[in-house]
Amino acid sequence: MSRSLYWKITSPVLLIALVGTLSVSLAAPYLLEWFVTQTAVDNAQQQAATFRNIRNYYSEQVVAKVTGSGGFNVMADHQLSAEGVPVPATFLIEMVDYDKPQELVMTDLISPYPFKNRIERKMDEYQKRAWKAVQANPDEFYVELLEQDGKMMVRAAQADRLNAPACVACHNNHPTSLKRDWKLGDVRGLLEVSTVVDGWLERGVWISRTLSGVTLLAFALVMLVNFRVARQVSEPLNRISGSLRSLSRGEDRGLSPEDYQYQEVESLADAFNGFSEKERERKQLAHKVEMLAYTDPLTQLANRTGFQQELDKRMSESAERQALVRIWLVDVDHFRDINDTLGYEVGDKVLGLLAEALQRTLPADTLLARLGEDEFGVLLDVAADTAEWSGLEYMAEQVQQAVSEHLQVAGRTLKLTASVGAACSSHDAENGQELILQANIALHQAKALGRNRAVIHSPELSAAVTQRVELVHDMHNGLELGEFVPFYQPQFDLQTGALIGAEALMRWQRKDGSLMPPGMFIPVAEQSSLIVPMGAQIMENACRDCQAWQAEGLEGIRVAVNVSSVQFADDDLVALTRAVLEKTGLQPALLELEVTESGLLAEVDEVIASLQKLHELGIELALDDFGTGYSSLSYLKTLPVDRLKIDREFVRDLLNSSDDQAILRMIVELGKQLNLKILAEGVEEAEQLALLKASGCQEVQGFYYAKPLPLNEFIEYAKNYSVAETTV
Template identity: 40%
Template sequence: MIEPAPLTSTPAVAPRSRPHAGSVLFVGLALLLVLVWLSPWTMPLKQSEVLFSAATHTVLELFAVVVAGLIFAVSWNAHQRERAGNTMILACGFLAVGLIDLAHLLSYKGMPDFVTPAAPQKAIAFWLCARYTAALTLLVVALRPWTRFRSDATRYLMLAAALSLTAAVYVLQLYAPQIWPVMFVPGQGLTPIKLVAEYGIVAMLLVPLALFWRAPASEATPLLRATAITILSELCFTLYANVNDIFSLLGHLYKVVAYGYIYQAVFVSSVREPFLRLSAAMRQQRAAEDRLQFLAYHDPLTELPNRLMARTSFRDAVARQRSGRVALVFIDLDNFKQINDSLGHLQGDLVLQEMANRLRALAPPGATVSRQGGDEFLLVWSGVTDAAALAPVLDMLLNRLQEPIMLAGQELATTVSAGIALSPDDGADFDTLLQKADTAMYHAKHQGRNTWCTFAPSMLSDAADRLDIRNGLAQALQRDELMLYYQPQIDLATGRLIGVEALIRWQRPGHGLVSPARFIPVAEECGLIVPIGAWVLRTACRQMAQWRAAGAPPMVVAVNLSALQFGRGDLEQDVHAALEQAGLPAGWLELELTESILLQNPEQVLAIVQRLRKLGVSLSVDDFGTGYSSLAYLKQFAVDKLKIDQSFVRAIDAHPDDTAIVRAIVQMAHSLGLKTIAEGVENAAVLELLRKLGCDEVQGYHYARPLPAADTLSFILAAQQGAAPATA
């Protein structure tokens, strides 16, 4: 059950204390009804056929119709999109109620013919339709959350629905009255069907009564009163014997009072409170107008011109330009997120303000400095001859911007990257140049940051290629386009096959076999490496289980892991599920970690690695020697093996420096009790040199290229018969 909120958008307040006057009124009306019903002294009034005349009925009903019309008119004309849509539900619902009440008025006994002769049966039918419409409206208002409509068109649909309902009731009663059951018999009074219909209205109203009672906002009080008094009104119409007696009079009076409370609810919401707020808002408007005018063209944090003014400045610069070019220089702070994350956004805002002040002071004469948003700034620079002429100023700009900033009692050094696009060389309109300057800026970031780049058309093709790969990669898993190849790993001392490394491939329709070097970095950037990594684990374990069942000797399948799998994925669950689903012993799986994984949040990684080791899997460090120095972490993480990167291995026989590096890695690994495996072994000379250096295991084209699963099984079974064959 959803509690109603106030008709206005003001915050909810503490639960209401019931207004004393409203309680007294309701109790008084209820006691009056009970008195009339039970007292023998009111018997003449209950039997009267003239007490409630057609004229009195006309006056009361006409008043009710007018109030219903006012409910609609006030709510409809005071409508604002930010207001709760429930006010509009009341408006359209009571428009229909008022129109049906009008038909009831014209059909009352003693009134002139309204298409068909007036009669109690006819009037009662219109009456019940109006009452059920009112009850349904209050029920919807009570149940619906007090939120605005998503579309302004909703209120027109509701108006159409209200008018359609009214038209349907008119047509059915005036032109097909026989469909209505008999609800009044002259001389006998109400039929059981009429009584059941009235009690049905009462039952329906009990739900909004309970919800309005529990509503925490005092603005719902008029609706609570209206609902309670409407229930009293309906009870009156279960008691009358003829349409002119005291119960009919009381029922109509109560209905008018209830309509008055509903009007009070919409009037307070739509007219009185908006008027009071308007008087307060006007006092602030004059002061705000100047500020709004400023903010329309400036950034509120740095007070630099915003993108709108930068666009205008560019257009004016192009119009004034007689020779030369107009440059857009897109500037972005490097690693600004780290400042926000470590020092907080308040300190980050201070950095942005300081950078804005520096740019304002350092910008060339006539250039417009603007903030685009976030940590992005833009220079609109006219009178530029060519990109080379920008170099001295940009170098000076980057050097000055990286000077330390005093923040929170400490010096904070930051750098920026910049991209440049020239008009008309790179485009004539602002948006095109801005996009290209942005592209050049990201190219500068990829080159190591703290530098600047001039836009080149090849940058767009690179960006488009990465976007195309990302879009295709998002569907590759679902379309079963990924596959695994396996490269054998050989024990150097015995020649025995000791494992295979799982290597991912992408067979993309229309593109052929896409190199991992192209799509893996994109998968890392967009986070797709997490589901792809989980797929590799499942597939490799399932394939190794199949080889094991086919007679493969004990060995391992090595699977590379990404740093994102540690930070964003559920790596432990993925490993456990892959082993369990494949029915593969944990000792048959080896996980390859890069040095960067060990250095990123080492406490978290260490905890995960320790739990993985408890599962029984082995661990190795991939591409060792190409990353940061991580010797201090090797013992702590208790890995089993170091994989020597192929950049040191491939030409080790021709480069003494590589030989020295490999010798150092092997000796260091052995001193820590670790094995080493060299990748990229392509000829016998390299193999022999690695054997002399003490390397434990090798893999490379000298033994086999990466093989499809079927060919790998043939290699495994052949290797069982003797030493693995060299294929060089």
């Protein structure tokens, strides 16, 4: 849950103030007690040291001299004799007891082993505790802060040791001593210093209260400043956030100029005003963009987006309005030729004139849109009870007539034609996109039938497209499953009859063993570019199979692989061939690539460069279906090919056509002049074979020898092949 920035700023200071004050209040008594106790202990240490020094001085300077004169005796009860001098301990006790009630600092010397004359001096409870403590640690003071006789005092006691041999002798030999086995360093008693600390505590309490008051006052001042700063920050932020909310609702409410206290807040306000200005500009631009988004700037018709939006709207309301939605897609035939020959400026003028002509032809309630460079869309509603095709053909004819009007542009008279595809929402189209798809299918069919015609969509057209899509999908799956395999048709040396090679022909062998005829899938594969991965797979399999039959004793028999025009246009053909040879280990001389004339007609220079790179790999190149193209002879001398393959169309009627025989002789002679081998395919009869041999053709293949065979059958055929059986 979000919190107010005002409290976010002030609450930490308030919390710190409360915690600080509480901490001072709670800690002050303990600190005061510690301070008073520590001070009293320091005084006690000094006092104890002083008394020890006095006792030592008395023992060394007074007692020694007095007793040395012989007139006095050192005794504990010196009051009983005029010649008695007090022993050092008695002297010290009597000195500290002198005028004790008037002292704030009092000293006492007491022992659990008193002489007889001090037998009445008993240890109080504190002294008993102190005696136990100093027994355990004689070098430390035992300290307590306690109340006694209505006064607070610090009592500190330390061990009183026998630190001189004379003291040990005195205590061991004294007639009233309770203990006679004293040793040097033994703890004889306690030296206690008691300090009355009432005055100290009172002054400490006054100081503590004063500090607490000063602390509270300081915190109050800090809080006051903090509250003021927080207000100066939060209130402008609230105004800015309120303006932002208004702006989000579309209300253009800027901030009025104010004297802000802080540069950061002023900068934020300036940034908001700048953003608000940009937002106004954005809305104006968005309005322009929206107009552009739905309008074609050239013809001022609706564009594809506007057409799609209106179509979707009418489709969603068609059931409620009890209406059918119909559309026509109009594609101007060969319009690109106008742009290429007359220029784009003329093309734009033609499009403008076409738009005007169509608008004059169509009913007033029709939506006309420009969907692409040379494509228009027509949208019209009709009553739901209208016959399904009623008016569709008539409207298509009207549209074609409008397009075919003579147009005068740039001093030229143009007569155009159009292909039209029509669709109606009665064909189960659930939305505008599906209806456009149906019209597109009809338009493509009109183009396929030769253009300049109109086609109305039917379920059968969609079924054909669906079948093609499913075929492409199945081909994708077949490619992943490795269903496309090479079958091999043997090739022979016509002069010697020797088996010299095999052409790898692509076959689609389903997992159930059925074969799909090549004519049903290869054209679709080339249109969908699937022929590229399929051809790569066939090339690798063919090279691997060729390597396999070399190991079976069929050395020197090459394999020929077809390369489609789509594959040849692919930039990776050279790299693919090199990679396949390296992967399979096949000798390059055993691989031949067959390229059709149609695949060589695009960029001759690039074609020659690619063929040269392939030839440099060490493989052979063959020109397949020779003679069926249009410009073979013009560039044949520049192509690095090794073999020409005569198309089966020439071989089929060779026996009955003198023209085909003449073409055959010409091709054979051309091959001799260019040092090229000639291979005829499609040989099915012995008479054809004899005629080919007589003409000088070197190599042949066809059903006369064998149909295309799977690998195992081809190897078996090659092993059992006898030259004598097929020699003509």
